[in-house]
Amino acid sequence: MIDRPQGFEPTSGTAVWAPRASLVEVVLEGTRLPMHRTERRGWWGLDRPLGPGTRYAFSVDGGPPLPDPRGLAHPDGVHGPSAVVDPALFTRRPDWAGKDVRGGVGYELHVGTFTDGGTFDSAVERLAHLAELGVDYVEVMPVAPFPGERGWGYDGVGLYGVHRAYGGPEAFVRFIDAAHAVGIGVVLDVVHNHLGPEGNYLSQFGPYFTPRHHTPWGDGLNLDDEDCEEVRAFLLGAARLWLVDYRLDGLRLDAVHALVDDSPRHFLAELADAVAGWEAEAGRPLRLIAESDLNRSEMVSPTGSVPGARGMDAQWADDVHHALHSFLTGETQGYYVDFGSAEVLEKALTRVFVHDGGFSTFRGKDWGAPLDPGSDLYDGHSFVTFLQNHDQVGNRATGDRISRTVAPGAQAAGAALYLLSAFAPMVFMGEEWAASTPFPYFSHLGPELGPKVTEGRRREFADVGWADETPDPQSAETFRSAVLLWDERDEAAHARMLSWYRELIAIRHARPDVLDPSLGSTQVQVLDDDTLVMRRGQVTVAVTRASSAVEVDLGAATEVLASWDDPRELAPGRFLLPGPGALIAHRPTA
Template identity: 55%
Template sequence: MHRYAVWAPHAGRVDLVTDPQTDPVTLPLVRSEGGWWRYDGPWGEHGTDYGFTVDGGPLTPDPRSAWQPDGVHGPSRVFDPEHYTWHDDAWRGTRCGKGVLGGVVYELHVGTFTYEGTLDAAVEHLDHLAGLGVDVVELLPVAAFDGQSGWGYDGVHPYAVHEAYGGPEALQRFVDACHGRGMAVGLDVVYNHLGPSGNYLARFGPYFTDDHHTPWGQGLNLDGQGNMAVRRWLIDNALRWFRDFHVDLLRLDAVHELRDDSPTHVLAQLSDETRILSHALGRPLELIAESDLNDPRTVSATTDDGLGMDAQWSDDLHHALHATLTGERQGYYGDFGSLPVLAHCLTRVFRHDGGWSSFRGQDWGHPVDPEKHDGRRFLGYLQTHDQIGNRAVGERIGALLTPGQQAIGAAVVMTSAFTPMLFMGEEWAASTPWLYFTEFPDVELAGAVRDGRRREFAEHGWSAEQVPDPQDRATRDRSVLRWDEMRHGDHARMLDWYHDLISLRRKEPALRDGRLTGVQVEYDEDAWWLCVRRGDLRVVCNLAEHGQHVPVDAEPLDAVAVWDPATTTLHESTVELGPHAVAVVRVAQPSAPTP
């Protein structure tokens, strides 16, 4: 059942229209406190279509619509979350312990995970993820957006589940299926902007403001007149994913663009309310932030004037690994690529921690205190949807590296003090690109997106013919995973490697330890090797194109994970590795952590 209500503080009249496409009935709403309008009659039943009109204007979907079966421009439909019968009563969180920290996160885009591009089709592959050792399946945004296909970051109905993915009950089924296999579910949510087509919030009230600006236009009204209702729109949205869909964590997109000058930042408020709900539900609920600020305050407690996020992404580790392994130095990779920088990111998280950023042209970031901050509060990764899809032709890391180089990158991430994350298909070095694609029906908007993409890459030397058309359905189809390839050749070998690394991480206490003070890194830039100490384990990496002996600080006793056994030999004080090879070895007497 659903109570019809909408916030429209400046309206003189608001009407409810039920069954607008079949048997429309117009019913007046009553003004109530705080700019809200409510219907005093019977509540709506599951499956009832409806919309609102403001001051006699056009029929408009509900800003809190949970179901948009006819697309973002059509009427809303009542969704009763109690309509679904759950099977996860015993679910109390992931097998990696309390919450996600230290577990393995798997980033998944519903629309290209399978050719069908639905949540129900994705369920068919959950056994693969559980067998791999995934702890958290993190879905890219599922909020309803215009068109059938897209990344999901152009959503305009944050409360609704995209109909092409199966709609809201399909998400409930998906979460239930993950919990049944011991995996938590994360959901990527976008609160910093809405997409360019289907955003009708301005018809109701001041959801956005000119006081703050973002790369997408006006900022969300979090601190101006009417901000309390807007803050509740955002926070209530987050809490309902936890409550009504049994989601375990939210990944908050680009939180640095949530501009809020009020005494309590909206993220801190969300953190406090999430903690209260977690206690009430009896299971961990967590928030992971994407932030460009390189500020540990993001993951500091609200009682310490922090924002209270449980974890945040760390692009700096990605950039350090990517630049080191590929040799690329363009754009934001310019300050990365050396082994000292990689070592710094593994032990201090941020490359830019208060010093000069050449890409930004200013000092940037804040230092992470290794004595104070748990490394598991930072996500580490070799690739993400952003870092692949924002390349002109969407190359995955496997298209840029030898298999051995990718194996090195995976080993560094999976044995780090961070919470590791991988992007779908990475585990078998999927050959398919992951391209930028949209499917806007509006011809002018489609042309603007197409031209903008081509202009962006023309500045980097790509011709229009080389940049795939994001509006071409074939661009999406090229991005769909090919599940059959993981059983063959180098793909099968890479899948075995990821499985071994994840199993090792789960088995070895030293690899689950988030203390940054327990990580030491040795390297030789001339010889091009790297050795990372984790307790009595050593992650020994030969980055060079020729075989060599890599020194270790103690006698290697056993190779517990080896990428290339045929070229790997343990000696008294070295590990002999072939070109682009890596081994995790156990040593006799681990050195004490550096004070």
């Protein structure tokens, strides 16, 4: 359990860490109340309680009022005061026995564009769709308060708070409880590697950052410099808040390779061990999913098992996405340069990391390390895979989805491979019906930073000739273009794709061979440049990107479970597969 300062609860606003201050005051509607030093070094406290709904701020050494670094509610935005949240919000709730999300079918969503309402309450209205699809858990993109009303959330500045435009803490609790009521777990994407540039006041309280480490966003979080213990506790406290108090089922940790930590025990290992303790305390499974660019199995190895083990339950597997995307689209520019062939896709589906110690052309150096498919430290469910996600769609110039680039049969083939693989699959919102809406990058920064983001985005894509096509991230229309059009699910082409995804997920849930997480359980045979066959025990997935029909031999006594276009059986187990497309079959063991 995190050692909170005496009398401090994250809902109260009566304590703050400011180790180098001579004076700290609570500011209440213009009135300043002096705080006193507590027994815990660097902490300041207020003896009188603050009632629910009270707006408050902190002043350090007579400076301007600043929002609480641990504030749960920021009703006036990232520059305004924080507000006290009623502790009853977290206690007067239905029982939840928990759900182990590891290996389940995930569904990534952005609250602001998931529905036309753009709130947690409006998202509740679509949970029935997700339950019918077969989703095991939703992964919610970051909800920490960020500047303006709209944004992806990765420039958040209040790591304990919930963005006001989404409905604040109360609405998030309602969403979590509603998802749990229909058997869907909830995972939150949290950003611990940096804070956004606008509204970030942490440095005015204490040494939250250190110049010892440089990251793409500036000085790194202080995980190993003077006073780092309190900074580590700050991050651990946020994780506990989400997992224990909010009752989330897991956290997705953004870009953990940017958490630079030279201390003897890496912060991620400390977090993993802490979560194990909270799991025992809460009596339900709690999971950590990392985004890591390192391509090393230590990330998903239990703490203490091998040198450098980080203890994550799973990590995103970008190489599998790149192999799928490049194979289906033919794109080999940028970080797709080493991908595209059927042979590379075969390696990704069986060994996860394509860059596993060899040369990465995009990085210009050797990268990663090989996995041991027979290891008992990790398995296929240690790796979350996808055909699309917010990064891989939104980091394209126009935010175009794969359904705008390839034929429906090609998307169907890609879906069959990742949804029926040994990995843990995750669907990106709207992907299941080949949504026509893009997901471009958008933000709502102030007049100083906003134009710089717009110009920087255009420069980013100038080298590939897309500068003129890049929408303005600051434009409200760019944001509105990403809002899902739910009515189009009933249109013929979209309805067909939705039916396909439901069918694939149903097969995944029903077939033990598909649920088998052992990496050695997958065999992939490349038939030609366009066609390959993936075998998962008795279940076989044949796919082709070819524009014409191809012949595939799946063996005798084969039962077709699903197909994108009806294949013609030429002989027992031998089919003419229309392309592009996919065929899923079951072949009983002789």
